[in-house]
Amino acid sequence: MDRLEFLKRLGVLTVGASLMGSGVSAMAAEAEDIPEIAADKKIKTKMPVMDAGLSKPVTVMIIGAGGRGRTYARYAEKFPQSMKVVGVADLNPNRRKAMAKKHNIPAENQFGHFNDALSKAKLADAVVIATPDNLHYEPCMKALELGYDVLLEKPVAPTERECRAILKQAHKYNRIVAVCHVLRYAPYFVALKQVLESGAIGDIVNIQHFEPIRYAHMAHSYVRGNWPLSTKTTPIILAKSCHDLDILRWLIDKPCETIAAEGSLHLFRPENAPKGAPERCTDGCPHEAECPYSAIDIYERRKQHLGAFDLPRKDPALIREKLKTTNYGRCVFRCENDQCDHYVAIMKFQDGVTASFSMDAFTPWGVLRTRIMGTKGFIEGDMTTFTFYDFRTSHKSVWDQKVSEIPEYKGSGHGGGDHLLVRDFLRAVSAQDEKLLSSTIDVSIESHVMGFMAEKSRKSNKKMKI
Ligand SMILES: NC(=O)c1ccc[n+]([C@@H]2O[C@H](COP(=O)([O-])OP(=O)(O)OC[C@H]3O[C@@H](n4cnc5c(N)ncnc54)[C@H](O)[C@@H]3O)[C@@H](O)[C@H]2O)c1
Known part of the structure; x- marks a missing residue:
């Protein structure tokens, strides 16, 4: 089998021409009549101004x-004319005091x-929850009753019943609830949406969307850390991936009709512990030197995910102390966790549009990859850059604006989305107009239901109707 035949069998030629090097592109074009790709053209979109530009700051209480x-509170440090933090509630006294001082x-x-915060009269315009x-529902219901507008972290709540109750409460008290689906506000996804709405790609027929978690992030968050048990928090399809279901719903812009899912916890189980592995990586584990999930390697040597430790400085002795006393030092095979480490879902939207979603722990990087197949073109992106291929003209256009280099975007994660969400929330609260938001509670509940149904499908082995 020659190289061209081999590549054809792999199925990489049609989408991979530009990625595989010029030699392969030329071969492919000759053999399969793949159009020549014209010289790059840039897709330019206007970068949103980060400041909400209000004449009077919206006052906010941070819960958590x-x-x-x-x-979210960092926005007030950068733009005090638009936001002021006037209250804080946190069980952790150090975090509470630090926020109060700042x-x-x-x-x-x-x-x-x-x-305690919500048994007092209303003390701010809005709360951030x-x-x-598992502690969103109670404060959100109470805050709405007190008349607060709410910036609510995702997932809205662990059950569909609670999600719907929050939606009802928001309507009952006529309050604004913005769900922190921050990707909708990131300039990358906004630009992607604009290209789709321009009609250049024709009708969307199918989307492949991939959420790589990254092996160390999986161990940190969904094995050792905050979300190891689906029953105590939410299943990983909501805890991690409700953003992705929401983005698919938003990009396709049609209701999802059915969903079928598969997935399991493959690796992080007690029976996979290597022989002689102790409870903690710091207990002289004989496998520490080669285990990719070694807490000593991730936290002490590589200094990753240290935000959870609230350390005054990245001192190895302080980090070691945390590894000896918190779950973050535990062997990943002995953590009483149940979250899936790989998950796939197939969706059918109105008019037969399909989407496949894949979430995976076992990747070296953690940024989303998306491919959109349209009747007139194709888009492929990696959350920093996307390329649009036009079938008729053979032109390729690239969006690659450097969001991370914009000074006023500094400190905002998710490609600028975190603070652009806050900006829109403040504008919506100030004008008392929820239409200024992209992720209102109504649209967010719809994509959450997709997540609940995916989990039902995975557990029951049935395709679910939405
Ligand atoms: N939008 C996103 O992209 C995104 C990213 C990460 C996490 N999240 C979500 O944000 C939420 C918070 O995650 P985090 O990473 O900040 O967690 P965290 O553990 O860093 O913060 C939660 C805080 O809540 C406090 N808390 C717990 N119980 C409390 C109570 N009864 N009263 C007052 N405070 C209490 C804790 O002390 C802690 O400081 C979660 O729901 C999570 O799923 C969203």
């Missing part, structure tokens, strides 16, 4: 001053449990 609560929050507006997944 952990990783996400701090991310934002000059008066003592009477500092709380431990969210119940960034507590763990």
Whole structure:
């Protein structure tokens, strides 16, 4: 079999021509009449201004001053004319005090449990709810009743019943609830959506969407850390991937009709522990030197995912202490976890449009990959760059604007999406107009239901109707 035949059998020629090097492109064009790709053209989109530009700051109470609560509060440090943090609730006294100090929050507006904060009269225009997944429902229901608008972390709640109750409560009290589906606000996805809406690709026929988690991130978050048990938090299809289902629904812009899913926990199970592995990596594990999931390697040597430790500095002795005393030092094969480490779902949307989704722990990187097949063109992207191929003209156009280099975007994760969401939320609260948001509670519940149905399908071995 010659090289061309081999590549044909692999099926890489049609989509891979530009990736495989010029020699292969030329061969492919000759053999399969694949159009020559014209010189690059840039797709330019206007980068949104990050400041909400309000004349009076929206006042906000942060409920849950952990990783996400701090991310959203950082917006107020950068744009104090548009947002002011006036209250905080967190059970962790260090996090609470740190937030209070940074934002000059008066003592009477500092709380431990969210119940204490929400048993008082309304003290701000809005609340940010960034507590763990199973602690969104209660504070959100109460905050809406008190008349707060809410920036609500995803997933909305662990059950469909609670999600629908929050939706009902938002309508009942006529309040704004923005769900933190931050990808909808990232300039990369906004540009992608604009190209789709321009009609250049024709009708969308199918999407392949891949969410690579990254092996160390999987171990950190879904084996050792905050979300190891689907029953205590939410199944990984919601805890990690509700963003992705939401993006698919948003890009296709049609309701999802059916979903079928498969997946399991392949690796991080007690029976896979290598012989002699102790409870913790720090207990002299004989496999430490070669285990890719070694806590010593991930946290101490590579200094990854240290945000969860609240350390004053990245001192190896302080990190080692955390590995000896918290779940983050445990052997990944002995963590009482049940989240799937690989998950696939097949969806059918209105008009027969299909999508396949794949989430995987076993990857070296963690950025989303998306391929969109249209009747007139094809798009392939990796969350920093996407390329549009036009079938008729053979032209290729690239969107590759460097979001990370824009100074006012610094400190906003998810390709700028974190703070652009806050910006739109503040504008919506200020104008009391939820139409200024892309991720209202109504549309967010729809994509959450897709996640609940995916999990039902995986467990029951049945295709589910949405
Ligand atoms: N939108 C996104 O892209 C994204 C990314 C990561 C996490 N999340 C979600 O954000 C939420 C928070 O995640 P995180 O990574 O910030 O977690 P975290 O553990 O860093 O923060 C949660 C905070 O809530 C506090 N808390 C717990 N119980 C409380 C209570 N009863 N009253 C007051 N405070 C309480 C904890 O002390 C902690 O500081 C989760 O629901 C998570 O799934 C969303």
